[in-house]
Amino acid sequence: MKSPMAFALIFTLFSAPLAAVAADGSPEEPGAPASGCPEYLNHSFKKLHSSDMVNICDLYTGGPMVIINTASHCGFTPQFKDLENLNQKYQEKGLTVIGFASDDFNQAAKDEAEAATICYKNFGVTFTMLAPTSVKGKNANAVFQHLNEEAGEPGWNFNKFLITNQGTTIKKFGSRTRPMNSRLEDTLKKSL
Template sequence: MVFALLPWTAQAAECADYLDHDLRKLHSSESVNLCELAGGKPMLVVNTASHCGYTAQFEGLEALHQQYRDDGLVVVGFASDDFNQEADSEAEAAGVCFKNFGVTFTMIAPSSVTGSGANPVFSALNEQSGAPGWNFTKYVVNGQGNVVERFPSRVSPSDDRLRSALDEVVGGY
């Protein structure tokens, strides 16, 4: 008897363990499992905040999502109040992301991204390349779940260094 793997099964088999968690989407009762969303695909993971000097980077992150999604890149934002810059409510945070900046990439509900209380994704990213020092730290992750490069807040989504790292991971996908 021959068994065929469904595409999501093959992706899940390639997925790093730290991505295999159900995470609630921002201002939603829906959850997403990053293995099902991005297993085996390159990712750009960003910790975000709604009231930060870098919040306008949502626009550039959305542009990267639009530019690279057909090449397999998955952009995921993690709302966080670790630096006391997040909105008072998820509804307000969602408004900033979805209405003000037109974000269509996956946004995860607020959680910690630093320290011992970091969510499982950021716990692994932090172990690989260091915890974010501020909002809008960007992690370029290859299809095997390894951080290829980490960029601080001041590196904008349009920066050639970030785009070069993305070109590398999508080229290897």
């Protein structure tokens, strides 16, 4: 019969958490996202007009990201077309574009089906669009809380946050900054 001490040792060995190991075989820090994704992006959200969830870190490639707060019935809504063009032009170089639908400025579609039609059918969006969440104030989602602290919260729809240098640099471009042929694109090109 085994002693209580032996059972304690066996229990300790089998209940201890396994150390996380990165792809290169080196140990990862506990709680760190597997891809080197910044912790502030390590949050899951529901995709637009879907029951699927996506963690932003699963989309992160290590390259630059453009995160936008969007609305379906805004004067800036046609920017979806140029955002998609930006996505198509630079995605093979590591760019990730993510749209956060929001009704913080009272210009969202009445439901997600209508918002999805506007994004996907009317403007041909292929980048990830997320279901409506708040992007400003105390109710801002976790990603926007960080973006807002670092670069200032959106004053309107279609603010574009460019995240570079493995997530350490965040620059905000306002609603009037077009996605293509603009300061945003110029800054993005320097980070590729």
